[in-house]
Amino acid sequence: MFCYQCEQTTRSETGSGCQEVKGVCGKDETTADLQDLMIYGLQGIAQYATRLRKLGEAQPKADEFMLYALFTTLTNVNFNANRFAQLIKETAQWRDQLKSHYQELAAQQGEAVEDLGGPAQWQPAGTMPGLLIQAKEAAINVELAQVGEDIIGLRAMLLYGIKGAAAYAYHALMLGYRDDDIYAGFEQALEFLATHPTDADALLAWALRIGELNYRVMAMLDAANTGSFGAQQPGTVNLAPVKGKAILVSGHDLHDLAQLLEQTQGLGINVYTHGEMLPAHAYPKLKAYPHLSGNYGSAWQNQHNDFTAFPGPILMTSNCLVEPAHAYRQRIFTAGPVGWPGVRHIQNGDFAPVIAAAHALPGFTKDEPEHLINVGFGRDAVMGVADKVIDAVKTGAIQHFFLIGGCDGAAPGRNYFTEVAEQAPDDSVILTLGCGKYRFNSHDFGAIGGIPRLLDMGQCNDAYSAIQVASALAKAFDCGVNDLPLSMMISWFEQKAVAVLLTLLALGIRGIRLGPTLPAFLTPALLAKLSEAFDLKATGTATDDIRDALQKAA
Template sequence: MFCMQCEHTIVTPVAKGCSYAAGMCGKTSEISDLQDVLVYLIQGVSSYAHLARSMGIKDVEADEYLPQAFFSTLTNVNFDEERLVEYTKNCMALRNRLKAAYEAACAEQGVTPEQPEGAAQLDLSIDKAAMLSVAPQAVVNRGFEQVGEDIIGLRLLALYGLKGVAAYMEHARVLDQTSDEVYAEFHRIMARLGEDPTEMEELLGLAMAIGTLNYQVMEILDAGETNAYGHPKPVQVNMKPIAGKCILVSGHDLIDLHHILEQTKDKGINVYTHGEMLPAHAYPELGHKYPHLVGNYGSAWQNQQKEFANFPGAIVMTSNCLINPEVQGYAERMYTRSIVGWPGVTHVIGDDFSVVIDKALECEGFKYDEIPHYTTTGFARNALMEAAPAVIEQVKAGNISHFLLVGGCDGDKAERSYFTDIVKQAPKDTVILTLACGKFKFNDLEFGDINGIPRFLDVGQCNDTYSAIQLALALADAFECGVNDLPLTLILSWFEQKAIAVLLTLLSLGIKDIRVGPTAPAFLTDNLLTALNEMTGLKLITTPEQDLNDILNG
């Protein structure tokens, strides 16, 4: 195996990348190899989907299925080899169907069909042994000896960024939000990556195109969530349990939480969010409608083994961020959903969560109420726009000096104390915006307000980056300046591929001087970091003291 897609990547003085019997995320070498083969095959399917579109042929099933299958290879999503083999089997059938349709259309129109190179030529019988046998040609750092680490790094920047886009595409699709333009661009980029481009300029262009694509996806995802559940409104959420039977919902997909809330409303079961699901409380058709959505339990994804073990009810993982549930013995109370999978854990297919409800009723539940502790969330697009005039007035009056957007993924590295420390040390006339699970580094702190404007604004999930961008654009318009001229600094914590997609989105929009940490992604070489710094001002975090000094006085 070889993998370097997340922050847990093994980095030693002589090698970079997880290349042993198991990755740091817990996936085995076989799972990693099966994922590599699946990704390579998806690139080949996209080659023919792209060519077929040039002949006027669109395959809706392929459009929807390929991002789902690609999403399954994201960090901490699917560890179930049987399902990976099934994804590969289905993708092979789609490739053969698209190839036949393309070649038939060419024959009918008297056009000589193209013969795409690279991944499009992969052919294998679908079983685990056959897939593993071709893993060496599908490994993500293939061709390293010929092209070197900089080109491999750029290929991985694009590939991993596109994985994040695929995840957001699936989050949008389950809310009936799709775009033919998005699918066409996804296939174009995926197909080109399967041909192993070797030019730095082209690969940087692909990376920026992926950022632009992700902005489109986040726009339709925002529409899907707000059309279904209304625009979030700021709300206080209890972070402590109350007595009663219970279900915990983690991940990202609001639609699954909605199904569970609807099916439990008369069952005497309390429902809790976890991790990135916390912002669900702010949606009128979720948190404001169902009183048995009683609070949030626990914190960010990396703490789930301890938190889930102590949760006395059923647990549903709706999307990425799954960690081995067997270590702490709660696998029999856990249920996976959608793309997520772990061997032996019950997978819910369809919208009937009765098996989860039955388990919750069997479990002990919480015996007593704990003393409430609250955090506020829900400052998404509409709420931010409504607050914008008051915020602008306070900026013009000199009462707000700077905005710090501190967000992204959380993780367990000690260096992540930086994100807590920098918001603690930020002057009292600064406003802190946050999104994604990085908020759990400081959302239990008291920040106060600036003349009635909260100093702490939780925008929502990583899915809600679109809202933060809209605020920045609105402020720039109000001050008649560019976004980069605003008193706004972005400090992003990364862990996996969604964060890379978001970073590429921000860079593609021309946003400069972003700080990222706690460490550089292993696939970004020193040369690439230097190049990105020269192009965009992207830089690594240093210390809270130094960075605040540079931000506020530079």
Template structure:
């Protein structure tokens, strides 16, 4: 195998994914990507004519989403995606659509899983080893990984009824272009176009979430638990959580969030469920320890699953595009098996009081007090804003982000989002004239909210975003983070500090372009970075 799409990669992973992905599954995911390229060639033209069946759009983003890190480890599920991609391609081909065909347009999948894996080895070579220019290869990979992140956000938005053909059009165009020649400028522009498209996908998801569940409001979330039966929900999908809350109503079960589901407690239409209680655990990489100790059922709704231990494998469930061999998958959103398992298990034996953490500082809440924030900046009471967030992971170097927040001066404010916040989400940082110094903006997709906050402040101060007293200190892990980074580049955001390590798929020359044009910097030590930023 050859996989280097995430931050924890062995640069690259060749024998076994650090994430737990087996080589066979890795090759099948490469074959799925190849099959999607063939489908995209026809879908691209059909969409232009306004004739493309929406099922092709929905399938494409689900299939791409399934190849994102820590989503689907089930070879059988990936095999079915491959067959469906080819079936849909043949349906479109049967309509007589005229295209400039590529090899992928005529790819025929083997009948057996073993033969499919061999085809996947060939697809891997075409995807990652067929380009003479390492810089073009690097830009193509950045585009591919951005596509996977875009697909995740587009899928979440579509589930709640928000779609835009411009998002699908770019996905098809990019997948098709990967099979063809293009110079460095073409692929640099494609990376920036990925950023523009991801901004639209996040905007759609923001509209979908707030349109259905209301704008997040500042909310104190307990980190303790209540005596009784329990279900913990991890991942990102608000719709899955809503369905589960409805199905568990009146059954004597408390529902808890885990990981990036924490911000769900701030949405008014989810807050109204009395049995939706608190937050359990921290970030995705700690789930083996945390889930083993949880006395109830577990539901994984999106990416972030890692190998379930035997101690809880019989009480963890997946839904949506998530999959793990031997773990029960809920296809139809009837969570009865999850509920029944929770009722069988002991649950928490007693109440446990603990501290609370504040969530709900998305754009609506922050901009609601923008006048006060601006006054505090002009009065010198707020010197600087730091956006410290992104993905969390297992590497020791990520302690940098905890130290950064702890050492940030008392006249600075920390905005945070995504699971990177679990390095410091329960720290007591105090406030500045009633404005909390730690503001949780939400999930990773709520980078859209953070961007809107920055744009509003730049307008209020009548300066460009890069002239604001704002610094981005980002941690990355997987492909949604890559998509967000391309969005920041598209918006012209400069001086981003990125860590804990730089992506293995960024070539030296591409890195030089990013440094020269956007002044992207690897993180150093906290003291060095604070001194450089604040003087």
């Protein structure tokens, strides 16, 4: 195996990447290699889908399969090798179906049929050993000796951006939102990768195109969330458990949570959110369920402690799964793209097994003292007080904005983001999104003119909201976003974060500080290129970075 798609990857003096029998995330080499082979097959689907599109026919069902399949390969999503063996077969079936239809349609329209190679012609082996032999030619670094680490890094950045954007598009799809033009963008990007590109400028341009695509995807997901559940509203969430039977929901998928809430109405079961599900409490139609009781635990990397202590079943709805501990392995369930060998998987949105487990387990035996935090400052909420924010900036009451967002993780150095929040001057406002907020969202930062200094904007995909707010402020002050007194300190971890970073770069945002460590696929030459073009830099110390930010804004 070779994998360096996330921040926790193995790093050494001789290079970076998990290359052992098991990755740091817990993914074994068989699963890792099958994921690479499946992505190779998805490029074959894309090759024919793009050509069918030129003949006037879209293939939405094949595109939706690609979204799902790509999502399964994200860090901490699916660890089930047998599932990937099946997905590889399904990938080839979709590819062959599109190939046949392309040949028929081209003949009907009098067009020459292209003789495509590579993924378009590949046929999966019939055995697991055979698939693993094929996978050696599908690894991300297979041509390292021929093209060099910079080209491999650029290909990786493009692929990881595609993966992250696909995951967001899948979340929107589950709520019934789809966009054929967006699907065409995924097809074109995967087809480009199928050509084994070696032009660095072309690869970087494509990475930025994925950033632009992801911006549209996040807008679609924003519309899906607000269209399904209402615009986020400021409010409080109780972090303390209450007496009663309980279910804990982790991950990102609001559709799964909504289905579970509907199916548990009136059953005497309290539903708690965990990790990136915290923002669910800001959506009116979700918080209208009285048994959506509160948030339990913190960020994903603490789930061994959180899930062990939770006295009920756990439902994992998207990325962020780590190997279930024996203490709760019999009461954790997966849904959607998530999977772990031997863990029960929910099919077709039927949460009866989770509900039965909740009735069988003790739940909480008493109410704990209430502990409230604020949520719900999405763009609608912030724009609702935009006049106050603008006046506060004009009068000098607000001197600076710090966007401290992104993923959390267990690696050393993430205390940097806590230190930035705590050391930010009292006349500054902190915008936050993603699960990195757990490091400081219980802290009382006070308010400026009635505006809380800490504004929780939601999940990582709610970077879209932050972009809208920044754009509105820039318009109000008749300047560019880069001219605002705004500094971005971004904690990255996995492929959704890569997609968001590419979006920010595609929008021309400069001066982003990224940490706690830079992506391993960013070679020194690539980092230099991005630093020159976008002033992208690694995080330093909180004190130095805050001082630098304030000096530049002065």
